[in-house]
Amino acid sequence: MSDLSAQVWAVDALGALAHETRLSVFRMLVQAGPDGMIAGAIADRTGVPPSTMSHHLATLERTGLVQSERESRLIHYRADYPGMRRLLMFLMQDCCQGAPEMCGDLVSELTCNPASKKDTA
Amino acid sequence: MSDLSAQVWAVDALGALAHETRLSVFRMLVQAGPDGMIAGAIADRTGVPPSTMSHHLATLERTGLVQSERESRLIHYRADYPGMRRLLMFLMQDCCQGAPEMCGDLVSELTCNPASKKDTA
DNA sequence: CACATAATTCGATAACTATCGAAATGAAGC
């Protein structure tokens, strides 16, 4: 049962990331770390009008890829790490069936180049 | 340079998978293994008319997630493993920056539960 | 070459998604 509805969710989550603006925002929020960013700052930094950005953020939140929290007048958005992890798990496990040609050694490649290319070969 | 254009490609590839029919087809092709499946069989098995399926397959192929090869009158489609691997790499490395909360231990979870849930918790 | 079969491309229509200004909501501060 989990598999069919997992796919329905995955289609939605993939669709949420399948947009230039939304993918940039998600990456920006990953970079921003646990504090995330304020809605207005996200709109400013991307040059997208607030009402448009609000829709994009709602799309990302609806699929569980970002979370929001109001702090007085400001709304903080942050990347939802478990949500993204769930998507990666779906792709590797349910979709690719863990096939090593696709999934193998991915993490060790990351571990050797942890999120920056400063480290020389 | 690679990062900006990698994102443009990723948006396309994510969009290719962000469709119920196309995601099912991709999973079906992973299951089918290296021989892949014939176009008509894919259409039959999903109940989607051939012309519609042809568009979906073209979308998947355009983004490098499947490959096709003609064998006389039949066209074989197969999952493009390096293409999917590239997408997983993008998501883990460029998008998530290898953050362990999202990317950590994914492969070991796969290794312990290789593509089946028979194994109890 | 006529024929049959596999698949694609064309073309029109329907369905969905994106965009953004204007109006509404929510939260403070005076």
Place this chain on the structure above:
DNA sequence: GCTTCATTTCGATAGTTATCGAATTATGTG
């Protein structure tokens, strides 16, 4: 309780993507 500021919701329009039958191309067979 009026004002201001941050953000969302509404609503209309534009743009993109999906769908599928009909026409076309590619390939093999008698």
